[in-house]
Amino acid sequence: MKLLFITLFLIGGVFFFTVGTIGILRLPDLLTRAHSAAKCDTLGAMLCLMALIIYKGFSFTSLKLLFVILFIWITNPTATHLIAKTNLMENKKDKKLME
Amino acid sequence: MKRIMKSILMFMVFWIILTEKINIEIGIVGIILCSFVYVFNRQDLFPDNNFFFNKILYTLLYSGILLKEIIVANWDVAKIVLSPHMDISPQTISFDTKLQSPFYRMILANSITLTPGTLTVDLKRKHMIVHCLKKEYAEQVICSKFEKILLKIEAIEHDQ
Structure with a gap:
C-alpha cells in the first residue's frame, strides 16, 4: 500500500519534470520559457519530496524535507521573478539604444 | 517580552528539528545561538504583528x-x-x-x-x-x- 503511494507520487513528479523540460525546449521566447522552468520546480519537486516523506514515515528527516519544500516554494518564484524583471529592463535599455 | 519568547521558541523548534536530538547540551547551545540570531535580526525579520x-x-x-x-x-x-x-x-x-x-x-x-x-x-x-x-x-x-x-x-x- 505504502509502495503504491510512493510509486504514484514519484511517477507524478517525474512526469511534471519531463513536461517542464519539454516546455523549455518547445516554447517560443524567454518569458514563456520561464513559465515552464518555474512549473517543474513547484509541483514536480513537491511530488518527489512527498514520495520521500511517505517512504520515511513520521520522523525528523520528513520534517526537514517539509522545510526543503517550503524553501523551494519561496525561492523559486523569487528567482523566476528576477529573471523576468531583468528581461524587462534589458528590453527597455535596447529600445533606448536604438533611438 | 512575549514577542522575544515567541521568536526564540520558534527558533528552538527549528534547531531541534535540525539536530534530531533533545538533551541538555543541545538545549543550552540552541538557546545561546537562538538569542544571537534574534538580536542580530530583530528589526528586519519580525514585524509587530506575527x-x-x-x-x-x-x-x-x-x-x-x-x-x-x-x-x-x-x-x-x-x-x-x-x-x-x-x-x-x-x-x-x-x-x-x-x-x-x-x-x-x-x-x-x-x-x-x-x-x-x-x-x-x-x-x-x-x-x-x-x-x-x-x-x-x-x-x-x-x-x-x-x-x-x-x-x-x-x-x-x-x-x-
Missing part, C-alpha cells in the same frame, strides 16, 4: 487553496505544452492591487508566480505587471481568490 501565530486558520486555508490552484493550473499547462500545436497567446497585463502592506503584496506576487501560466514580472508599490500564457489566465489573475483572502486577513489585522 503572521503565523495570530491567523493560523487563514494561513491553513490559504495554503490549501494555493495547493489546489497549483495542481489544477499545472495540469492545464502540461496539456498545452504536450499538445501538437500549442495554442498560446502570451500577453502582459498590468493592474493595481488593493492590498496595503508590503508583506501581503509579496505573498500575492509569489502566489501568482507559483501558479503556472502566470508570472509576476514587476511589482512597484501598488502596480503589478503580470505575464500570462493565455488570455483566460489574465481574467483569473485580475479577480483572484488569493487577493480576496489576503484582503480579509488584512481587515482582521486593522481591527485588532
Whole structure:
C-alpha cells in the first residue's frame, strides 16, 4: 500500500519534470520559457519530496524535507521573478539604444 | 517580552528539528545561538504583528487553496505544452492591487508566480505587471481568490 503511494507520487513528479523540460525546449521566447522552468520546480519537486516523506514515515528527516519544500516554494518564484524583471529592463535599455 | 519568547521558541523548534536530538547540551547551545540570531535580526525579520501565530486558520486555508490552484493550473499547462500545436497567446497585463502592506503584496506576487501560466514580472508599490500564457489566465489573475483572502486577513489585522 505504502509502495503504491510512493510509486504514484514519484511517477507524478517525474512526469511534471519531463513536461517542464519539454516546455523549455518547445516554447517560443524567454518569458514563456520561464513559465515552464518555474512549473517543474513547484509541483514536480513537491511530488518527489512527498514520495520521500511517505517512504520515511513520521520522523525528523520528513520534517526537514517539509522545510526543503517550503524553501523551494519561496525561492523559486523569487528567482523566476528576477529573471523576468531583468528581461524587462534589458528590453527597455535596447529600445533606448536604438533611438 | 512575549514577542522575544515567541521568536526564540520558534527558533528552538527549528534547531531541534535540525539536530534530531533533545538533551541538555543541545538545549543550552540552541538557546545561546537562538538569542544571537534574534538580536542580530530583530528589526528586519519580525514585524509587530506575527503572521503565523495570530491567523493560523487563514494561513491553513490559504495554503490549501494555493495547493489546489497549483495542481489544477499545472495540469492545464502540461496539456498545452504536450499538445501538437500549442495554442498560446502570451500577453502582459498590468493592474493595481488593493492590498496595503508590503508583506501581503509579496505573498500575492509569489502566489501568482507559483501558479503556472502566470508570472509576476514587476511589482512597484501598488502596480503589478503580470505575464500570462493565455488570455483566460489574465481574467483569473485580475479577480483572484488569493487577493480576496489576503484582503480579509488584512481587515482582521486593522481591527485588532
